[in-house]
Amino acid sequence: MVLDQSSLVYLLVTSLVLGISLFYAVLILWSPPPIITREGERKYRSASSPSKYLPLASIEDPAEVDLSVVIPAYNETERLPEMLATTIKHLESLKGSRSYEILIVDDGSSDGTPDVMLKLATSEYPGVDIRIVQLEKNLGKGGAVRHGMLHGRGRRLLMVDADGASRFEDLELLWKSMEELTPSDEDPAIAVGSRAHLVKTEAVVRRSVLRNILMYGLHTVLRIVGVGHIRDTQCGFKLFNREAARLIFPYQHITNWIFDVELLLLAKRLHVPVAEVPIEWHEVPGSKLNVMTASLQMLRDLLVMRGNQLFGRWKVAQGRPATGKSSGTS
Template identity: 45%
Template sequence: MRALRFLIENKNTVFFTLLVALVLSLYLLVYLFSHTPRPPYPEELKYIAIDEKGHEVSRALPNLNEHQDDEEIFLSVVIPSYNETGRILLMLTDAISFLKEKYGSRWEIVIVDDGSTDNTTQYCLKICKEQFKLNYEQFRIIKFSQNRGKGGAVRQGFLHIRGKYGLFADADGASKFSDVEKLIDATSKIETSSTDLKTTKPAVAIGSRAHMVNTEAVIKRSMIRNCLMYGFHTLVFIFGIRSIKDTQCGFKLFNRAAILKIFPYLHTEGWIFDVEILILAIRKRIQIEEIPISWHEVDGSKMALAIDSIKMAKDLVIIRMAYLLGIYRDNKKC
């Protein structure tokens, strides 16, 4: 009775104490689940390639800032790869034939082997040498000794490319590679819309499958995958990316100015990293164009549907809350 009277008499203080306790516990919870990318091991700061004599070589990776000569490499393609010996050949064949025809030798491919256990690195080196006969500077592999996740792989790749534009593309070849031209056109339009002639305006163009929602390619997917897709879209909508219809397509292009503003600040290494990239771009007022591309379902997905979907939902909430509470900051490199 006395306790109840005390609560009523001090209701403002009680309410305030409860509120502080709630905010503190929320902060602690988000802090505990927040993510810091693991620093690269020394061997992950090197790339492996095949030299002119056909030997395997390992050299220090360049830093993104070092290469300002846009004429040298026009497009860098980063391919996150985890156990991809079964799927990557088709993707590379499609990509390399387009790149050679369109850009001569002004391109590079950076494969990030994310701790594969199926010899993805050796397999890629072999096809680079025997099948594609590539100049060694054009085909580089960063090999992680331990798996980091797709986001960690893309981040590490992008921080060490030489191109004017950087594209990340899935190893399964689900997107038609030549659609990269549409993304490049969109980013160039954003760049030329700037009135500042001294610096390049950061620009992002992302492949989108939103136009395909009612087409066979999506309908043919398993019911569970489609249900999860709709659930995920709803969650993304609630947690704040409303201007973009397809956040998850593995085909996204950035100019160097955008890469420098986004990737050093990216915390997430798992599947949900695309959403953090977009959140960062939106926070930094970088213009994003969503471009419809051709896409088809490819078997052999590395996603464990149930577990990875739960992780993605959790990580999505954590990203949004961490920015809200100041645990993640968009002006602090991580």
């Protein structure tokens, strides 16, 4: 049977409509649900208030300190104490010129991380403003970072991994680079740590073959989706000024390890300048990343991000959004 031209056009249009409808159905199925902030997650404990939970601040409030250090933590009783010691040592050396707070956001740990960190804060660092927040359910690293950023009090807010892989003193490189991006913190700006300069060094070469394959594959995909201008999207050492955090984090949807890409895509859509700054970094044992699972999640989530943006389901506001109980899915 030979189809005439009109029948062929009808068949092609019907196939296209069915294909788009199927993609949209899969997109809805794969898209993460809105991020809900429960009432108990809006509070914290500290050395000065170990048993009474106190209310957290909001990113919409005026800044109260120069720097908020946001540390996402999931089962980190082994690695976090050493990282915390290094962090506090550096910050205390600048205390006369820079005030700070540390927000440890526990992502539903099962090893008692919140209580261990509270005990450590009380016994070792009673004079340091360490605030411990507990998420009721495990969201993923991105969810913990988002929560800390939306409740930090800093003029600038740093996200940093609990494993101490990044050299904390390199905060000063990010700080200087941000000041070069914008003369005033009233204008949004981001400075991200980068390990791109280490690609051919022993620090990266010694990593497993599978992890390096994943790294190169990710770079290729990122160029396709539009963040190829950032050579290292996944370094867990990123500095936001308060205006950038206000603009970006209420509209974050992805909470697993690829969330950094969404943050940078949001920055690009909102025309927020981003500086990529080389930092020192070393591999730390105990990574919770399963490379095969992460690879599949990466492809799925990049597709979900682009699909929701294409269909207009995930929107951003050109201004200061009001933070609510959930992210802005429409």
